[in-house]
Amino acid sequence: MYHLIKKTKLYQKYIIQEKLLGLIQTFYISFVARWYFIKYRNQLIRSSYIIDSKVTYYAMPGGMIWEDEYEDRLLHKISNILGFAIVYRTKLLKYPDYEKRTKHLNDKHKTVFYLAKKYFPDWIGFQKSRCSYSSKLSSKIYRIEKVVSWRVKRFEQELDNYDQTHDFD
Numbered sequence: 001m002y003h004l005i006k007k008t009k010l011y012q013k014y015i016i017q018e019k020l021l022g023l024i025q026t027f028y029i030s031f032v033a034r035w036y037f038i039k040y041r042n043q044l045i046r047s048s049y050i051i052d053s054k055v056t057y058y059a060m061p062g063g064m065i066w067e068d069e070y071e072d073r074l075l076h077k078i079s080n081i082l083g084f085a086i087v088y089r090t091k092l093l094k095y096p097d098y099e100k101r102t103k104h105l106n107d108k109h110k111t112v113f114y115l116a117k118k119y120f121p122d123w124i125g126f127q128k129s130r131c132s133y134s135s136k137l138s139s140k141i142y143r144i145e146k147v148v149s150w151r152v153k154r155f156e157q158e159l160d161n162y163d164q165t166h167d168f169d
Helices: 009-039 073-077 079-094 108-119 135-165
Strands: 055-058 063-066
Touching (some): 009 079
Antiparallel strands (some): 055 063
16 A cells, blocks of 8 residues: 655645546536436335345445345346445444434435435335344344455455466466
8 A cells, every 4th residue: 555645746646536536426426326316216116025025235336235126127227326325225224323423424325325315215225124223134234244255255266266277378
């Protein structure tokens, strides 16, 4: 990891890149996400036929999702946008009083979460039980994330082993 020293060209370049990235993210959220949400307004599923739906890890955004939400084909179309909301919802489920503790933050995940809530108010993913902290669900999320992290590390090791045994040079 590089340590950036203030008043150097590298530090100034880093600051400019961070500001530019912030502008791009703001544009993306303000216009692209809003356009998708307006286009598909109120089209996400509102009720489920699955009783006691199970929570699983949704790798695309890196958050938790219930299996009845995953059945929705529209979710796959807008997962690049709705993924921000799914990540924020996972934080709400995982940490007690997360919303109160981060009230002052202007987070892209939080912004998209509330924007999505505005355009999809009846989506089953925004039910109170799926957006509120519970210690049981929080511990389950920690366990699932630990297993996912272990599987990713194992997969990376397998790739490294494959690369070492199959020299491509």
